[in-house]
Amino acid sequence: MNWIGGVLNGLADVAKSLPGGEVILAAATEAELTALRVVREHLAALDATAEEGQPAAPLEQDQPPTSTSTSTSTLRTLIDKSMYTTPKESRAELHRALLLGLLPDEARILAALSDGSAYPVIHVAEPGHRASTTFSLQYASTVGRAAGVSLPHRTPLYLRRMLALGIVSIGPELPEMRDDYEILLTDASVNAALTAARNGFRSARIQRLTVRLTDVGKELWEAAQ
Known part of the structure; x- marks a missing residue:
């Protein structure tokens, strides 16, 4: 984790030297905190699963819609449409x-x-x-x-x-x-x-x-x- 902080500190020094650097730095600090929090949570999960001898769960990603969810969505759309359709x-x-x-x-x-x-x-x-x-x-x-x-x-x-x-x-x-x-x-x-x-x-x-x-x-x- 220390190497991540070192990289981010170096980027902060560069940002300060640029015009409007303070504004950039403020936004970057918020992004830094968010990134560090996500990484810490994932590393903690890795440590916990390693101790239990189980594979670590991957980071959450958007999953493609299943055929069931697509069919349900289509049916719901048709039912909703029927409520406003004239004879x-x-x-x-x-x-x-x-x-x-x-x-x-x-x-x-x-x-x-x-x-x-x-x-x-x-x-x-x-x-x-x-x-x-x-x-x-x-x-x-x-x-x-x-x-x-x-x-x-x-x-x-x-x-x-x-x-x-x-x-x-x-x-x-x-x-x-x-x-x-x-x-x-x-x-x-x-x-x-x-x-x-x-x-x-x-x-x-x-x-x-x-x-x-x-x-x-x-x-x-x-x-x-």
Whole structure:
């Protein structure tokens, strides 16, 4: 500790010889006392831990925020924001989040369904009446091709995603769409699923359904116009 004091005393002599040195010296003295106090406390901690045979604790440093603290802060910000958000603003936020969650091909499907029309959907399942149904294909539909999507064979995936967002819903079979179901059954992916689900002489089971926009989907389309 003596060498630290010697260095600081030398700096004090230099400060006195400069213009305004007394002011500088007064500020430096306060800084000196603070620095000495921190160093003494740390050295005391080193001595104490050395006697106990334990490693010394490092000087306190700012720790980076953890993922938990960041998540908590984000949640708190959202809750605080909701207190001052109007219904109109909340609706706009919802629509924006839904649109950002859509892929370009899914936006095409949204447009194709926007007039209120329904399209055929087919599930292909293995034969039998088990407690749990095993599907070889779900959500096959002609809506993808009708919408002009870039990846028609990914229509089942698009419909799954749009279902999860609450934009479309699956309804019962419509008898008047008989021809549409027959066209869908000629699709290559549906034929492959029928072959995969077949069990010997027992043919695969076919579930005929429909897809259309939900109220949220209609609201989203109208808001985007």
